[in-house]
Amino acid sequence: MSEGWRDVKLPADLCAAIEREWGATFATLEDFLVFVMKELGAVESAGMDEAEERLVEERLRALGYVE
Secondary structure (H helix, E strand, O other): OOOOOOOOOOOHHHHHHHHHHHOOOOOOHHHHHHHHHHHHHHHHHOOOOHHHHHHHHHHHHHOOOOO
C-alpha cells in the first residue's frame, strides 16, 4: 500500500456542509475524511453482517456520501 496521498473530487456543497458541521472537531476536511474512512475500514474488518452493511450504506447515502 502506498504511503502517499491521492486526490479525490467531491461536490463543493458537500465539503462546505462537512466543514460547517465538523470544522470545530477536525482541523481540515482531509482529517475528517481520513477519520471516517478509517472508522469504516475498522467496522468492515470487524465483520459486519449484511444487514449492518446495508444500514451503514443507507445512512451514508442519506448524508450524501454515497450515490
